[in-house]
């Protein structure tokens with residue numbers, strides 16, 4: 341039994357010859373039979389650039405077939421892949437590079453100078469910076485050796501990736517994911533969701549997070565299935581592709597946008613076999629509407645960066661709106677509460693990460709023995725079915741991306757004329773939650789919404805920016821002096837209505 345995901349992928353790919361792995365539009369842009377050679381050449385290039393097994397490779401590049409090959413090539417070379425959201429600003433990037441301490445950074449050509457400067461400033465000046473653009477141009481692929489490098493053997497406990505995720509306090513932490521973590525989760529989902537070689541996945545997710553990089557791509561690769569590869573999300577084009585595809589994975593925002601299209605009909609969806617949603621709560625109403633419009637019950641599943649997928653609604657049994665289903669085979673969940681009561685969900689199993697990179701204190705805080713404490717509040721039915729009912733962590737999820745209020749509050753509070761602020765999420769028809777900042781201004785400072793937004797621009801990634809800033813005289817506090825976010829959420833619940 342292989343312990344490495346890339347070894348399993350290479351075994352599956354080799355005999356498939358010209359079968360398309362990645363398809364863009366009408367063209368097969370990467371055949372299964374080419375994966376062996378192309379990842380081998382990339383691995384040789386990464387080694388020639390000085391990256392040795394166990395080294396980190398930080399990657400902030402646009403979604404492209406070359407970026408997928410880079411991921412697979414890095415695994416083949418035994419490197420630890422550190423994907424970064426393309427929306428991160430230079431300042432945010434500097435932190436990640438400084439923390440990860442990569443041997444190599446791959447970025448977009450236009451960012452190279454800034455990235456090099458940020459790496460040096462963050463004390464990671466030894467990192468070599470190479471470039472890759474969305475068309476496969478840039479210095480990374482300019483000098484590709486002809487001779488493929490052999491596969492570097494990795495054990496189940498060896499790291500395969502570090503994905504950054506924020507906490508309620510402090511800076512982002514790197515979740516260390518091992519080969520065993522990735523492989524066990526991918527194999528469990530392959531069986532559960534009945535992946536097969538005839539499948540055609542519509543891939544609309546970014547490839548810097550667990551959902552698009554691992555759940556979607558690993559599923560297709562382990563089945564030898566084809567992938568319709570989208571650089572972005574266009575609802576009408578995706579609906580047109582349903583006729584020649586079988587699986588879609590998205591966040592609730594994707595489903596909300598599909599529902600706005602007249603072309604979403606049972607006829608258009610007749611050839612599809614599976615629609616999966618996750619990364620954020622899917623409203624029961626959206627689940628119902630989608631069933632009526634498409635003839636398909638969305639399969640909702642639940643996971644985390646630190647754990648991969650934890651629970652899933654069943655493939656054959658009832659897919660119940662508002663629930664996230666049952667623990668995956670091999671994964672065990674528990675709820676810290678009296679039976680039937682809501683409590684914080686703990687998880688253990690081969691999917692649970694190895695801890696936070698260079699942060700044993702934070703790792704210790706988030707585990708109780710072998711149990712990883714998710715911070716999600718859940719209830720469990722007698723048959724084991726899990727329903728998420730809230731979060732013990734102060735977190736906003738907009739369009740499937742996590743935004744940590746504390747990080748935004750610190751940035752707002754540092755602006756001139758600001759006394760203090762409270763940042764929270766309220767319902768948003770497209771994004772699920774929209775970010776609102778309520779700000780207390782210094783008397784006479786003349787602070788405005790526009791001034792706050794202008795002050796934040798450039799420092800924070802744009803998806804984190806508040807979509808409304810409201811200047812007030814004071815924040816509501818309880819008897820202990822704590823800001824009452826629940827009261828604020830209730831007061832501003834309708835700011836995005838209509």
Ligand code: MCA
Nearest residue numbers: 549550551573593618619643644645738739740741802803
């Ligand atoms: C884009 N914008 C956003 C978001 N995305 N604002 C808030 N939240 C967002 N998620 C802003 C941009 O900054 C920009 O603003 C404007 O919207 C348009 O940008 P564009 O790139 O055109 O956006 P889009 O194409 O409409 O993107 C929306 C999206 C995208 C398709 C829903 O956000 C997306 O792909 N989300 C999926 C994220 C994901 O993969 N999550 C999985 C995490 P401006 O004009 O001001 O610049 S993994 C995970 O959570 C766990 C493990 C799990 O369970 O899966």
Ligand code: AMP
Nearest residue numbers: 505618619620621641642643644645742
């Ligand atoms: P991340 O840390 O970015 O991986 O985000 C993980 C968090 O996303 C989880 O802790 C949940 O709060 C949330 N999440 C993921 N899937 C779902 C889902 N199906 N329903 C509700 N929340 C979800």
